[in-house]
Amino acid sequence: MSSPVSDKRQHIVETAYALFKRVGFHATGIDRIIAEADVAKMTMYRHFPSKDELIVEVLDHRARRFEEQLDRLARESTAPEEKIARIFEWHGRWFRSPDFHGCLFAHALAEFGDPRHPVFKAAARQKNGIRQHMQSILAPVMTRGRAESVAATLLMLIEGATLMAQMGRGDAAIRDARKAALDIVAASRRPQ
Template sequence: MQKNAKRQSIVETATQLFAQHGYHAVGTDRIIDESGVAKMTLFRNFPTKNDLISEVLSQRAQSALSSLASMVASKRTALERIEAVFEWHEQWFTSRDFSGCMFTGALAEFQSESSEITRIATVQKANLRLFIQNLLLDLVPAPSIALLARQIVMLLDGATMSAVAGDHENAAHEAHAAAMSLILSLQAPPAAAAKASRASSEQKKTS
């Protein structure tokens, strides 16, 4: 096995173990055994366990956002793209290896530490909010976008916890319904929007 392949094997094995059992519960000896590498190989690539956790989270954040973006990009309208965010989560919730959010887990286990681990987990949440903000640009007034994106991420986090508790089938659908209620509450009624548009046109004519 080549050097890079061995390194990636360690990361993939650690990802599975950390996702299923948590970070503190999994020791380096178990990762070594299940990845089939020598102890020297592990510590040459990752001098500390925290270095390995940081790499696991970095790769997970990149792959998850890439997968989500790919699914969203296949949709035509703004509302369909928002719905795709929840569809992606539903597919995740009902997958065989679903065991909850690794970033929320990292924040819970390392909350007392100011470390690279908590930084990566925090940045992942911030990047998800930014991703959703961009999806909301054509749906709600600009001043409402940042708050609504935070609320949608909170709905997704809550849905993830519900799925962990066993509600795999309904969590994402119900979170999407709640998100749509928030979006519709911020959209101008069609009549009001048309009236505002006419008023703006008349003002331009008289100015």
């Protein structure tokens, strides 16, 4: 049997996630979260001491799921170029999904601008995670310095493409970003 405790907790996290994504962090009230999750207010406050900590939990949970996706993608191919290409293609599919509302982590950075705020830190962690993931993909085929720069550039392309997608230009954006990314990797590759 599954624990009813974690069930409720997880259900709150997922309901809050859906609301934060669609409505925003400040614009989503506690009352709406507990109403849509169909739990009592005290149930929520027993699991999460404050709304901010719930937001952090939601972000960390989504970051974990995102990293799992990246790992799965990485296992599907071997060549760095192919792995990078699949990351961009995965983003393209994401952009086309009906409930796409942009990047929750970028939105968190926008709404919580103070770098010392726990929500800001959680969002920054996720972005650095992707960067390091791509850096480790590139490491075998270029110098450390190049891998750092190229990974940062690819991340910028992805973030920019996500913003374009939010404005309804996802298809063109991911096509252009993918091409630019592969050109950059090719130009920086150290031939074996």
